[in-house]
Amino acid sequence: MKKNMHPAVKRTPPTLPKAPTGITGLDEVTGGGLPAGRPTLVCGSAGCGKTMLAMEFLVRGAVEFGEPGVFMMFEENAAELTANVRSLGFDLDKLVKQKKIALDYVHIERSEIEETGEYDLEGLFIRLGHAIDAIGAKRVVLDTVEALFAGLPNHAILRAELRRLFRWLKDRGMTAIITGEKGEGNAITRYGLEEYVADCVITLDHRVTEQISTRRLRVLKYRGSAHGTNEYPFLIGERGLSVLPITSLRLDHAAPTERLSTGIARLDEMLGGQGVFRGSSVLVSGSPGTGKSSIGAAFAEAACRRGERALMFAYEESSAQILRNMRSIAMDLAPWVEKGVLQIHASRPTLQGLEQHLVAMHDTMQAFRPAVVVVDPISNLTLDRSEQEMKPMLMRLLDFLKQQQITSLFTSLTTGGNGTNAPEDSQVGVSSLMDTWLLLRNMEFNGERNRTLYVLKSRGMAHSNQVREFVLSDSGIALVDVYLGADRVLTGTARVAQAAHERSAAELRLEEHESKLRHLAAKRKAIEAQIAALNAEIEAEEAEVRFAMAQETVQEGLTQQNSATMAELRGGENTTNQRTDERKR
Amino acid sequence: MNTLTKTETFELRLYVAGQTPKSLAALANLKRICETHLAGQFQIEVIDLTKTPALAEDDQIFAVPTLVRRLPEPIKKIIGDLSNEDRVLVGLDVRPVKA
Numbered sequence: 282m283k284k285n286m287h288p289a290v291k292r293t294p295p296t297l298p299k300a301p302t303g304i305t306g307l308d309e310v311t312g313g314g315l316p317a318g319r320p321t322l323v324c325g326s327a328g329c330g331k332t333m334l335a336m337e338f339l340v341r342g343a344v345e346f347g348e349p350g351v352f353m354m355f356e357e358n359a360a361e362l363t364a365n366v367r368s369l370g371f372d373l374d375k376l377v378k379q380k381k382i383a384l385d386y387v388h389i390e391r392s393e394i395e396e397t398g399e400y401d402l403e404g405l406f407i408r409l410g411h412a413i414d415a416i417g418a419k420r421v422v423l424d425t426v427e428a429l430f431a432g433l434p435n436h437a438i439l440r441a442e443l444r445r446l447f448r449w450l451k452d453r454g455m456t457a458i459i460t461g462e463k464g465e466g467n468a469i470t471r472y473g474l475e476e477y478v479a480d481c482v483i484t485l486d487h488r489v490t491e492q493i494s495t496r497r498l499r500v501l502k503y504r505g506s507a508h509g510t511n512e513y514p515f516l517i518g519e520r521g522l523s524v525l526p527i528t529s530l531r532l533d534h535a536a537p538t539e540r541l542s543t544g545i546a547r548l549d550e551m552l553g554g555q556g557v558f559r560g561s562s563v564l565v566s567g568s569p570g571t572g573k574s575s576i577g578a579a580f581a582e583a584a585c586r587r588g589e590r591a592l593m594f595a596y597e598e599s600s601a602q603i604l605r606n607m608r609s610i611a612m613d614l615a616p617w618v619e620k621g622v623l624q625i626h627a628s629r630p631t632l633q634g635l636e637q638h639l640v641a642m643h644d645t646m647q648a649f650r651p652a653v654v655v656v657d658p659i660s661n662l663t664l665d666r667s668e669q670e671m672k673p674m675l676m677r678l679l680d681f682l683k684q685q686q687i688t689s690l691f692t693s694l695t696t697g698g699n700g701t702n703a704p705e706d707s708q709v710g711v712s713s714l715m716d717t718w719l720l721l722r723n724m725e726f727n728g729e730r731n732r733t734l735y736v737l738k739s740r741g742m743a744h745s746n747q748v749r750e751f752v753l754s755d756s757g758i759a760l761v762d763v764y765l766g767a768d769r770v771l772t773g774t775a776r777v778a779q780a781a782h783e784r785s786a787a788e789l790r791l792e793e794h795e796s797k798l799r800h801l802a803a804k805r806k807a808i809e810a811q812i813a814a815l816n817a818e819i820e821a822e823e824a825e826v827r828f829a830m831a832q833e834t835v836q837e838g839l840t841q842q843n844s845a846t847m848a849e850l851r852g853g854e855n856t857t858n859q860r861t862d863e864r865k866r
Numbered sequence: 867m868n869t870l871t872k873t874e875t876f877e878l879r880l881y882v883a884g885q886t887p888k889s890l891a892a893l894a895n896l897k898r899i900c901e902t903h904l905a906g907q908f909q910i911e912v913i914d915l916t917k918t919p920a921l922a923e924d925d926q927i928f929a930v931p932t933l934v935r936r937l938p939e940p941i942k943k944i945i946g947d948l949s950n951e952d953r954v955l956v957g958l959d960v961r962p963v964k965a
Binding site (some may be wrong): 388396399400408411412429 | 881883892927929942945
């Protein structure tokens with residue numbers, strides 16, 4: 282089975298040749314670009330970005346992919362168009378001079394035209410063909426061909442000619458974009474262009490929900506190719522269009538083992554001693570005033586110290602405010618900003634929709650190429666957003682960050698007042714996307730409020746299960762061991778008091794031992810004295826005994842001598858016994 | 867009666883794309899109309915865009931055949947094979963000779 286399956290996978294049907302657009306995200310959505318050598322219909326209501334999309338397709342094709350292009354416009358003239366796209370950083374004048382782009386403005390003025398008898402649009406074909414040949418074009422844009430319907434009353438001829446035109450473009454192998462105005466009701470285009478351009482249809486949309494406008498793009502149809510079918514938000518930014526794809530989400534990013542410091546030594550220690558993985562995401566959640574922003578700033582600063590670039594997105598404070606506030610905890614970010622290694626982008630979250638924020642973030646990240654990104658706070662971006670809406674957006678962002686190997690830190694405001702109603706419960710959806718989750722809580726006890734920090738989770742590393750007190754002072758950020766009291770952890774002054782208490786108890790014990798030792802030493806001396814006295818006594822007694830014994834020996838000697846003398850005197854054979862008896866008698 | 871003064875000449879250009887039936891018909895129709903209504907007061911220049919394609923852009927031509935009245939001003943354009951004489955005359959702003 283398995284053996285048979287592998288070649289089958291490799292033998293996937295040859296995919297349609299595609300022409301990359303170079304537009305951020307669009308190539309992901311379309312699986313590589315627009316159908317090469319075929320026309321694509323891009324339609325939408327007025328002001329939805331059709332012309333911009335078409336122009337960027339052409340410019341990027343000419344500049345990045347070596348495919349010159351012809352832009353044939355029916356509504357605005359070349360000067361107007363050149364001015365309009367200059368805002369995207371495209372210098373059409375230069376590209377025209379370099380023969381990479383040809384512009385042709387087809388001016389149709391209904392009042393100047395009289396129609397009589399049979400005709401065709403061969404003139405248009407000749408113009409287009411001439412422009413294509415002049416620069417060796419591979420791409421063509423017709424923006425928007427529907428103007429012909431307004432200019433020419435005979436729609437029967439026009440329709441036949443448009444059909445021929447699209448066929449002709451195909452025969453010439455042109456990758457073309459034909460723009461069209463959105464029709465009324467459910468009609469894709471006002472004049473039914475989709476009937477002629479059947480290969481690929483992209484619709485653009487510009488919607489306002491809750492006073493926030495969002496542009497969206499959808500690939501309605503892509504013959505012969507798989508494509509993302511969702512609506513994707515897109516933005517017309519300073520560097521052109523950016524489409525945020527989501528279903529192109531792949532879980533195939535690399536997993537580096539390199540570790541990064543969080544900028545707080547003790548926190549690194551808690552995270553297996555080395556900090557977080559490069560390219561991973563960190564969520565710091567906590568109630569107001571728990572020090573989330575400070576951790577974020579420390580994270581960014583650590584990156585700058587390592588010589589990497591850091592990018593901070595601030596949605597609550599201005600960059601000046603951040604610089605000032607961080608200075609109060611001995612963190613000077615200003616030099617990094619001046620050196621250009623730290624960028625702070627501060628904006629109001631309500632300035633634009635979440636999608637636009639994310640697209641803007643993409644844009645900024647792609648331009649700045651940071652190693653570390655801090656978003657403070659992500660929860661502000663999600664105001665009045667359901668989790669369902671929020672999660673995919675965040676997923677897009679995280680996916681992008683991981684693919685770029687950017688280490689990210691998001692702060693998030695939890696609603697749980699001082700941590701009593703389980704902040705873990707909030708943002709469950711968001712947190713599941715994160716690799717490391719730090720939780721900051723306020724402990725209210727003993728008449729004061731103190732910050733604590735612990736690691737709720739950290740994928741792929743041994744991490745501390747300890748609660749630490751998180752101290753912000755004018756000498757910086759510190760994590761301090763907490764003291765465990767009877768049934769709660771002690772923080773703040775209670776911790777200090779407990780420490781003092783423990784210190785004095787230890788001192789007391791030491792003194793006690795010393796006095797005991799002194800006492801013992803004295804006792805030893807007393808005992809030794811006693812022993813000496815007893816020894817002396819025994820020696821004295823012994824001496825007495827020896828004296829008595831000596832005395833007795835001397836006396837006995839004398840007695841014997843006396844007896845002998847007396848016996849001699851008696852001249853008898855008297856024994857000593859006799860003598861004794863005698864004496865008794 | 868011709869209302870135009872004798873000094874006023876019609877400078878006409880007919881843009882065609884090759885010798886197609888439509889362009890041949892247009893030229894024939896144009897010649898006939900001019901000779902009938904603008905005798906001695908017209909110049910016709912035929913431009914084949916297949917030979918001078920650059921002129922299509924320069925003169926803002928998209929349909930063929932196109933007849934352009936360059937003079938007298940303002941410029942007028944008539945597209946089609948000029949088979950409808952009345953409309954051609956309206957387009958050229960010429961009052962028909964036979965009322």
